[in-house]
Amino acid sequence: MAPLTGWLIDLYPNETDLALWLLADSGERLLLRMDFPITFYAAGDFSALRQAWRFLRDKGVILARETRRDLFTGERTVLAATVPRPASLPELFAELSAAFPALDYYDADVPLPLRFAARTGGGLLGRCRIDATGNRVAAIEALDSPWELDPQPIPLRVLELSPDVDPALRPPGRLRVKYGRVDYTISLEPFQSFEIALHATIHQFDPDLILSDYGDTWLLPRLTFNPNRDPAKDVLSRKAESYFAYGQVVYRGSQVYLFGRWHIDRKNAMLFGEYGLEGVLEQARVTGLGVQEMARKSPGAGITAMQMLTALRTGVLVPVVKQQAESAKTLDELIRADKGGMIYQPLIGVHEHVAQIDFASMYPSIMVNFNISPEKKGPALSGATIGSEVEGLIPQTLRPLLEKRLALKRRLAELDPRDCRAKSLKARAAALKWLLVVCFGYLGYKNARFGKIESHEAVTSISRELLLQAKETAEELGFTVLHMYIDCLFVQKPGCEQAADFSPLLAAIEQQTGIPIALEGVYRWVAFLPSKRDKRIPVPNRYFGVFLDGEIKYRGIELRRHDTPPFVAKVQLAVLQCLAGAKTLAQVQDYIPKAREIVEHSNRELRAGRVPLEDLVITQRLSRDVNAYKFPSPAARAARQWIDAGKSVAPGQVMRFVFTRGKPGVWAAGVGELDERTVDVGRYIRLSESAAGTIWGALIELIKMVTDGFHL
DNA sequence: TTCAACCACTT
């Protein structure tokens, strides 16, 4: 039989072996199978190991004694256990580790697609050539790699399904079906006919991807037919949960995974960053994880997968993580942990002739350039490059990622921003950026497989040193450094009014530090805000300004907060845009009356009831169980109403509500109807005045200081 | 007026 070529789109264990789905160049979707025995390892106390040997032998596992490399402790004698059927591994390993908890285990929880990539050189979403006898794979060869900038696009068939209304608010009446230019709706009542129609739709279009709204939590759990492409598999459901990540409690609704095709619920997945489907596909490609998994997991899971793949390829054991409970930190640890990135106190005020300079992917670049990896001893912080040393696991993992992102960004810079390809490149670059960013966080993460706090600290220490070097360089060239924050600096020099005036500085810094650097922009003016509690104290991460081309940049102010109602955000943005009309600082004052009028006009609109309710809605996350609040926040009071209406809430879930007069002070969106007369107009006006005040209050004060010669 | 609790920001 002639070899098959196409894209590998799915891969999972069958009853007896591995199932592969190939989107063949002929257009067919082929289900193939392949023998795929899996080996994992155990090490530790000799007598326990011998008992484990007997335990496994009785279950028909193939056993051997081997020597393999642990990243941290080096060569180690291990028990190698090989199971012929990949599907049997999770249960077997659960039993084994429960019976012998003291042993160290390796390679037992590596996702199957990663093993596949390590063994065959090919992976999900990649092109490959397969020699098959019937449907059985005899040989497989990768035809491309995840590092290609222009992979041949996969001709995916995408079916979109969305209800006419959020099912949490009220029961939807119709389901919208979109496939290419086909676009129609199906009535949900009666449900039996609905199911017949939907089943026929899926059968007719045979999509590779079902892109849904509320498919995880509402649509798919209700279906009585099998929406898989592989009829031998049932859908895989995972329960809803609340977990702590990224400094906050996150709620994840139940999830439904398919086999042979993918299901992604836009309302329950792709929650990280804003890189969309394009970004998820990019992440899935470079990490080797499946699309459905990558869409629902954090980039942290992605970078961990990449590290595992590096380990598998270089013959390093992948430790199974033992969950460590949160332990109280000693004083010593706290002091050490205190040293993060460089944070400099900005010079409070409004400044002209300022450029913002960013180190591009600073932390990952440091890890690669200085070969920072958990298995390495502390690097020479003086900056001596380590030429002869073997590249560590982390730099090895990051290097191609970093290079690909830079290449994408270079290509982006060549394109017209309106070019439709620009959007896709941007999404892909952003998706890679997130993988790079969290890699640093994972170095210091207690439960990371390949983390070590010393490496984490080495990175921040080097970053501080590099920033200080950059500062010195700037000062030698006659610039004043107004502010430094983590990986960016703000420099000023009278007479420097355009990008080119800062080029020599950029070149000098890049030359000195060896880290790529980019000009974020030159500001017409930029304001560094003082603390509202004490106006003598600057706040490092609250600022706003206007670039030469009129673009506005703002950080840390109300506009950037997710819990600022749109009404308030719009007022603040309008004020900022109004003041951005000023070409120079001296002109800003002339625009302030106009800005005041904007606020007063919006207040009149609000009082007259002409502001749409949507603009008054506040979106806030529940940080804990509703009953765990000592002083229920507005979101908690809204959640209480939600519960009283017979709905359920979980920690991490987002509540939407409007401030109202009287008790309990809020109206939870979706619970009955809001009596518009009870909207707490006064409160919204105070919020919007305060947000506007953040902008002009600072400016009036600061301009006064400048004109009074305070700065001179 | 003071202070604890709560929420979200920075990258």
Add this chain to the structure above:
DNA sequence: ACCCTTGGTTGAA
């Protein structure tokens, strides 16, 4: 299934 700290606002004491 990421590390850290911080400011601003609210409402109880």
